[in-house]
Amino acid sequence: MSLKCNFHTHTTFCDGRSTPEEVVISAIEKGFWAIGFSGHMYTPFDESYCMSKEGTAEYIKEIRRLRNVYGDRIKIFLGIEADYCSDEDISPYDYTIGSVHYVLKNGEYIPVDETAEIQIDAVNRLYNGDFLAFAEDYFACVSNVNGEIVGHLDLISKFNEDGSIFDETAPRYVSAAENAIIKLISRDMIFEINTGAMSRGYRKTPYPSEKLLRIIREKGGKIMINSDAHKASNIDFAFDEALALAKRCGFTEIYVFDGAFKKINI
């Protein structure tokens, strides 16, 4: 087993640009031993990015078909990325990535990762501009996500790489994140180093920030490396950098999914 694998992959069934078959072919060409799909689970209040109910059934069928066609060349896994606010059955899936894409405040679903403008406007209106209060609510949701993998732990920092929106070193921010990390580790969840925002040009570094990754390491958390790919060519985007980051933070093991979660030494 090697790191030539990715378990966070979107396709045309949700907001990705490549079909599952294009992704599988790309994975085989790159010498991957496994590829895992993780379509966005249906969320009733925002259907713009997720799989429809009917589309979900088609997605499951298509991944199973690809497993039959390409299964002698690569392991193909059927996963799902469940938003904190989605409530669909997870039993058809090999694994679940639990992610927070919205914070519900005063009856309004605030999208965490849509645009900086939407984020700032919502925090001004609903939190009197207190970004750290927004972060506290966000991390409280993160600590309760579904599944075995925590998706992009600090997605809330998507537009804040230069620190211009809020202070990620503020004690309130760090302790909100740390509390979530402790709770997720107690649930034996695996944190992903997620390079998705890098491939789409939003960030130069992956989620989580190095500071939070070091806390995960310090507390004994488990990690994996995922690209959150939205097109076939990006399934291993910046994996070398992610691996170097993991090593720099002191990790000696990375988890992969091979029917069950297994660790490999790095």
Ligand SMILES: [Zn+2]
């Ligand atoms: Zn996500």
Ligand SMILES: [Zn+2]
């Ligand atoms: Zn995703």
